[in-house]
Amino acid sequence: MATITEIKNKNGSISYKVIVRYKGVFLTKTFPVKGNRKKTVENQAMQWALDIESQIDSGNYRKEKRQHNYTVSEAINKYIAEGNPKKAENTRRKYISALEWFKKEIGSIPIKTLERSDLKTCRNKLQKKHKVVPIKGKPGKGKVTDKFISNSCVNRYLAYFSTFLTHCVDEYEIIKANPMIGAKLKLKENEPRKRWLKELAERQTLLQACKDTDYELYLCVLFALTTGARKSEILNLTWENTGLENKAIYFLNTKNGEDRTIPIPDLLFNELKNFYEQSKTKKIQRLKDNYLFVHSDGKQKLYLIDKLYPKVVGKWTSAQKYEKITFHGLRHTYISIASLLGFNTSIVKKIVGHKFDSVTGGYTHADCDSLRKPMNEIANFMLSGEKYENLRKPEIQNYLNEH
Secondary structure (H helix, E strand, O other), X not given: OEEEEEEEOOOOOEEEEEEEEEOOEEEEEEEEOOOOOHHHHHHHHHHHHHXXXXXXXXXXXXXXXXXXXXXXXXXXXXXXXXXXXXXXXXXXHHXXXXXXXXXXXXXXXXXXHOOHHHHHHHHHHHOOOEEEEEOOOOOOOEEEEEEEOOHHHHHHHHHHHHHHHHHHHHHHOOOOOOOOOOOOOOOOOOOOOOOOXXXXXXXHHHHHHHHHHOHHHHHHHHHHXXXXXXHHHHHOOEOOOEEOOOOEEEEXXXXXXXXXXXXXXXXXXXXXXXXXXXXXXXXXXOOOOOEOOEOOOOOEOOHHHHHHHXXXXXXXXXXXXXXXXXXXXXXXXXXXXXXXXOOOHHHHHHHHOOOOOOOOOOOOHHHHHHHHHHHHXXXXXXXXXXXXXXXXXXXXXXHHHXX
C-alpha cells in the first residue's frame, strides 16, 4: 500500500512524499507543489502510486533507471538517511562514525570510479589516525591523544565501508562490484588472548567483588555468566522484554540483526525478581524505553560496564592475583563452560545468538522451553561447580574430577 506525507520545506514550500511498499517493491518519490496547485499535486502523487501498483499486479513493472553518478559522499548520505545499517543503535553509531571519516577523505570521488588504490590510501591514513578519548559531559567531542588507533580498529573501519559498498552493489545498483573484494587490505592483528574464567574461584570472587561495589554491576556480570549475553544486549534490555511471568528474555535488535528468545536461568531469575521489586520503589523517570539499568532520569547506566567494570577488575586482579578479563571474556567463559559440559554446538549457538549458516534465526517459544534445562545446568555449574550425572562425554567427567 502507498502512503502520502505532506512535507513542509525550510523555504516554506510544500511537497508530497509518496512511499510505495507493495509485494516486495519499495519505492519513494517526492512531488513538489508549485504555486496554488496543492490538491492537484496530491492527486498526481496518488495516481503515480496507483500506476506503480497496477504495473506490479500485471507483471509489467520494471525498476526505474538508477542514477549512476553518485559521489561517495552522496551515496553515504543516502545510505544513512534510509536508516542503514540495520543494526542496534550503538553499533549503528560506530558505522556512521567510520563512514563520516571516509566522506572527508574520498567523499568527492564518483563512486563508480573508486579504485583499490584509493582504498589502500585510506587504509594507510587510518594507520596514522590518532585515538580520541571522549570528554565527559560533551557527547560527540573528544580529546585527541598521541597514540594511533590499533590495526583491529583500522580493519573495523574497512569492514564498515565494505558493508556500505556491498549495499551499493546489491540495493542501489550504482556499482557492479565491491572494489574491496580481493584487495587484501586487512592488516595483521595481534592474537587476542583467549582468556576465560576457567576456575570456579575466579568466577565466584569476581562476582563477589562486583556485588560489594555495586549491585547493578553484579547483575550485569551475573547476566553474562548465566546467559552468555553481549554487553549491548544487557544494557539495552528493557523490563518489557524481560518476561518475568514467562521466565524468558527477549533480546531485540542484536548485533547480528536477529531477535532471539531465551529462558531466564533460575539463579538469575531470583535476582531479577528482587531487583524488579526494588526498582518499583525508586523514584525513576519512566521513559518509553524502560531499561533495567538506569539513572533517576531514566537514561541508561552505560558506565556500569564501560567504566565501573574495568575498575573492579583492576582491584580484583590485584587482590586475587588473577589475570585481567574483559567483559566480553565473560561471554567466552559461558561458551567454554557450555562446551566443557558437553552441550551440542547448535544448542549453544541458539543461547548466545551466534549467526552461522547451519543455524536459522527466529526461535519459537518451544525452542525457548527446550533450552531451559541446559541453561540451568550451565548456570549452576558456573556459580557452584556442581557436577551433573548426565554429562555427555567421559573425558569431560574425567576433566571435572581432576579439577
